[in-house]
Amino acid sequence: MNLSAEQQSIIESPTGVRTFLRGEAGTGKTTAGAGRLRHLLETGVSAHSILVLVAQRRLADPYLEVARDPAGRAGAEVTITTLGGLARRMVGLYWPLITNRLSRSFPNRRPRFLSLEMVQYLMFRILGPEIDAKDYFNSVTIDRARLYGQIADNLNKAAVVGFPAESIGARLTAAFAGEEERRHIFEDAQTCASLFREYCRRYNLLDFSLQVELFCQHLWKFASPREALIGRYRHLIVDNLEEDTPATHRLLSEWVPSSQSALLICDEEAGYRKFLGADDISALGLREACDREVVFGRTRVMTRSMRALLAGVVGAMSDEAAEGGGLERSERLRARRAIGHTPAARSRFHTQMLDWVADEVAGLVERKRVRPERIVVLAPILGDSLRHSLVSRLEQRGVETWTLRPSRALREEPAAQSLMTLAKLAHPDWRLEARHRPGRTDVERMLMCVLEGLDLTRASLMAEVLYRREGLQPFTRVTNGEMRERITEVFGERYDRLRAWLEAFRRAGEAEPLDIFLRRLFGEVLSQAGFGFHQDFDAARVASNLIDSARSFRQSAEGIESRFDLGNEYARMVDEGILADQYEPRRQGAGPRGVLIAPAYTFLLSNRAVDYQFWLNIDSPSWNRRLYQPLTQPYVLSAQWRAGDVWTEAHERESSREMLARVVAGLLRRCRRKVYLGLSRYDERGYEQIGELRVIFDYLLRDLSPEERKVEASPEAES
Amino acid sequence: MSLPADFLFSQSALQDYVDCPRRFELRYLRELEWPALETRQAREQEEQARQGRDFHHLLHQQAMGVPVEALEATIDDETTLRWWRSCLGWQEHHLPATRHAELVLSTPLAGRRLMARYDLVARMEDGGLLIVDWKTGRMPRAALLAGRMQTIVYPYVLASAGGWLSAGRLDNTKTISPEMIRPDEMIRPEMIRMIYWFAEEGRTIEFGYDEERRRQAEERLATIIGEIGARSEFAPTTDERACRFCRYRSFCERGVEAGDLSELNEAKADESITLDLDELEEIAF
Numbered sequence A: 001m002n003l004s005a006e007q008q009s010i011i012e013s014p015t016g017v018r019t020f021l022r023g024e025a026g027t028g029k030t031t032a033g034a035g036r037l038r039h040l041l042e043t044g045v046s047a048h049s050i051l052v053l054v055a056q057r058r059l060a061d062p063y064l065e066v067a068r069d070p071a072g073r074a075g076a077e078v079t080i081t082t083l084g085g086l087a088r089r090m091v092g093l094y095w096p097l098i099t100n101r102l103s104r105s106f107p108n109r110r111p112r113f114l115s116l117e118m119v120q121y122l123m124f125r126i127l128g129p130e131i132d133a134k135d136y137f138n139s140v141t142i143d144r145a146r147l148y149g150q151i152a153d154n155l156n157k158a159a160v161v162g163f164p165a166e167s168i169g170a171r172l173t174a175a176f177a178g179e180e181e182r183r184h185i186f187e188d189a190q191t192c193a194s195l196f197r198e199y200c201r202r203y204n205l206l207d208f209s210l211q212v213e214l215f216c217q218h219l220w221k222f223a224s225p226r227e228a229l230i231g232r233y234r235h236l237i238v239d240n241l242e243e244d245t246p247a248t249h250r251l252l253s254e255w256v257p258s259s260q261s262a263l264l265i266c267d268e269e270a271g272y273r274k275f276l277g278a279d280d281i282s283a284l285g286l287r288e289a290c291d292r293e294v295v296f297g298r299t300r301v302m303t304r305s306m307r308a309l310l311a312g313v314v315g316a317m318s319d320e321a322a323e324g325g326g327l328e329r330s331e332r333l334r335a336r337r338a339i340g341h342t343p344a345a346r347s348r349f350h351t352q353m354l355d356w357v358a359d360e361v362a363g364l365v366e367r368k369r370v371r372p373e374r375i376v377v378l379a380p381i382l383g384d385s386l387r388h389s390l391v392s393r394l395e396q397r398g399v400e401t402w403t404l405r406p407s408r409a410l411r412e413e414p415a416a417q418s419l420m421t422l423a424k425l426a427h428p429d430w431r432l433e434a435r436h437r438p439g440r441t442d443v444e445r446m447l448m449c450v451l452e453g454l455d456l457t458r459a460s461l462m463a464e465v466l467y468r469r470e471g472l473q474p475f476t477r478v479t480n481g482e483m484r485e486r487i488t489e490v491f492g493e494r495y496d497r498l499r500a501w502l503e504a505f506r507r508a509g510e511a512e513p514l515d516i517f518l519r520r521l522f523g524e525v526l527s528q529a530g531f532g533f534h535q536d537f538d539a540a541r542v543a544s545n546l547i548d549s550a551r552s553f554r555q556s557a558e559g560i561e562s563r564f565d566l567g568n569e570y571a572r573m574v575d576e577g578i579l580a581d582q583y584e585p586r587r588q589g590a591g592p593r594g595v596l597i598a599p600a601y602t603f604l605l606s607n608r609a610v611d612y613q614f615w616l617n618i619d620s621p622s623w624n625r626r627l628y629q630p631l632t633q634p635y636v637l638s639a640q641w642r643a644g645d646v647w648t649e650a651h652e653r654e655s656s657r658e659m660l661a662r663v664v665a666g667l668l669r670r671c672r673r674k675v676y677l678g679l680s681r682y683d684e685r686g687y688e689q690i691g692e693l694r695v696i697f698d699y700l701l702r703d704l705s706p707e708e709r710k711v712e713a714s715p716e717a718e719s
Numbered sequence B: 001m002s003l004p005a006d007f008l009f010s011q012s013a014l015q016d017y018v019d020c021p022r023r024f025e026l027r028y029l030r031e032l033e034w035p036a037l038e039t040r041q042a043r044e045q046e047e048q049a050r051q052g053r054d055f056h057h058l059l060h061q062q063a064m065g066v067p068v069e070a071l072e073a074t075i076d077d078e079t080t081l082r083w084w085r086s087c088l089g090w091q092e093h094h095l096p097a098t099r100h101a102e103l104v105l106s107t108p109l110a111g112r113r114l115m116a117r118y119d120l121v122a123r124m125e126d127g128g129l130l131i132v133d134w135k136t137g138r139m140p141r142a143a144l145l146a147g148r149m150q151t152i153v154y155p156y157v158l159a160s161a162g163g164w165l166s167a168g169r170l171d172n173t174k175t176i177s178p179e180m181i182r183p184d185e186m187i188r189p190e191m192i193r194m195i196y197w198f199a200e201e202g203r204t205i206e207f208g209y210d211e212e213r214r215r216q217a218e219e220r221l222a223t224i225i226g227e228i229g230a231r232s233e234f235a236p237t238t239d240e241r242a243c244r245f246c247r248y249r250s251f252c253e254r255g256v257e258a259g260d261l262s263e264l265n266e267a268k269a270d271e272s273i274t275l276d277l278d279e280l281e282e283i284a285f
Ligand code: SF4
Pocket: B020, B021, B022, B023, B024, B026, B236, B237, B242, B243, B246, B247, B248, B249, B250, B252, B254
């Protein structure tokens, strides 16, 4: 790789120097960071003494690649982690030093680290009855899973921003300008957060917020853990500081001065994790802890056309937006070469736009021989149906794809649903309320999923004939010859094997934990030849996630006060949509092959550049609309919020505009050759739409003279 | 499916390959998640693994300087308490003061990278290094243990990547360039020993090391790694007994029910714990 002189100077800077490196995305900062790591290792710095800190796992890939280089020197391992990883490790190790900070009832009990879903479950259990009894949150309509998510989010913000968890409600209320009758929801949110926190303290249960708080506010003040960290990690490399939180920044402000070398890297105009407490302004404060500041200014990604486009978009988004983004005519034409868009004839309906995207992607791959890995399709929000529509269109055209998407509820996964239906059928002793009991449709779906090759018609027939309130009836009991023929003996025999297994389990009457029951069922029946999981590896992955989740649920719950029927509770949780299918491809670095389909934010946070980007539905207002989160407020709960200020409509407009500007610029800076804009007048549900992003591009797209049209149509001859 | 360039070999991955190439492929190359049971007594197996993990964690905490009394107060089961006390007694007489717990080392070999995660590496007064591996499973015969990948990989990686420990370069403030490591600071294989300490019995099995063993290990490991890199097909094992304790049994159409925990090969009894510890790196995030 060709490195610039400025990158080289960062990489080879002598030990003893602490550098603050900033610049826009695409200027080669992470390449310099990874190069610096390689340089340290090659020049004999012990890997044992190097810490690479990143804001989230996906950002670690370039560093992991260096650390795992097969040709690298023999030695110890570089530690590459996040603040959360570090906090958890340190709290786990030095727990006895701080145990008195939590439980008075069980001071010696070892802590239990709670996963996000365990937090949701405990809230469901502890807060659910309280919310019902006291009629909390009665002025907002929001499902319980999201409500709990926002309560957890508030606690996390308190920990990472560094304000007392008891002041969440007061902060939110003070900044609220809405209707008086909605104010009480912040008090309710505070009461719920405090109740949950108290419960965690009593049983030494550590959610993310408590882990960070214990580490940053308590352990870090003890000499031995602090010395163990500072003494060991003498060389620090921290990337994407702007995506990290004030807690990390404070820790580093005390750590960096005593390090032997440090490279702190900060992206300008980013901060995409603001909603998780990231703070790009507090990141800049770390300049003080460094010996020098270096700014990278030249993009190493974008072509001239892309640069012109970025300038045009920035111009169009500025307050004094001028025609054509304020660009000179020649620059405007240049910018136009970096844009493709849905032709008017195909931009009326959402499905037309999707067809156009699929055609263009296939054209790039087939005709222009572009490697699919160099193309990404981005949406503001990537729901299941959109993802499915795109994947199937691309597959029809022979294009491989892979998806990065946030986790979704386990109940949405047919494989998980089927396993839970079978678990319910095998456990009549759970005495589920009617709404949780499997209905005929559940059985039909389950049969389709678990009997390999079974079609919908036969599945419905089988559910109708063989499912009764008492449970599944044997196929051998079907005496009607025509019916047997329609179902077929092959499926009948498989069905009977499954049923016999469930029957034997029921008769044995052994109390077996749900996760172990599911593992046995999976191994002994469902993944055997002829059954649905035998060849379906994605279904097996979902099954594995469900089982892991059920096990961690049991293990966490077993240590907590009351005894309750865990299987029954778990089944209710899945039904309520509280539990999620956490899907994270393990080999992030290599990345699966194919065209990536992702939400725009997720792509931005994976910090990589591609040649071609497709932006779906730029008419959609979702490109600049914050998620509806009535119980929390990322700006008000940030370190930058001034006490006494009130969040107004003007703030909302300004912040959404600013975020849109950052997202658009961030995406363009990660694009080498061309952006394809997906236009569709009506959205997926058929509603007419117009969003701010469309307006911005209209500045650049409107009023072409015939001569200009010719130029625009010419290939993007760019170096 | 071929091996990714940055594949990190560990003793458990190599052991899987030696036991069954197909299992290696399914687990490490295809990363196929297959949640079937490995033994019939899943609860018991899980409990053993938990005790093993807790015990390892305690010893790691101890090595990090957490007071012994404070640690003892956190132990809530008799077995772990017995192991813990027995271990403290053994440490007092057999371990020097300079200890590194949960150390990870790696070395290039045959165009790939081979890593080892040590429970403990202690530096003896004469600069020699003692590898200690805590075992909470059943104690196997020494001959069986000698042939396990762990016994081959751990001393080999330490000999290749642990010179700085032997040289006493624990002072991280210094930068060590290759030229600065004097030949006498490189670890000679003869200065390495490996001890497995068995919690239940309070006894050890010890292996010495020398240049001949190191050379043999290198040859064997390089051959296996080279073979894996060159393969595109991974055959299932011919020893079908192994399938009874393998989660991929149904995938390979090698049986229905999991095997009995009591019949699990003695050297493998500890494996689930070893695997968990190998995978700790992932949890670091
Ligand atoms: S079931 Fe048998 S053949 Fe298949 S991977 Fe396991 S050990 Fe190998």
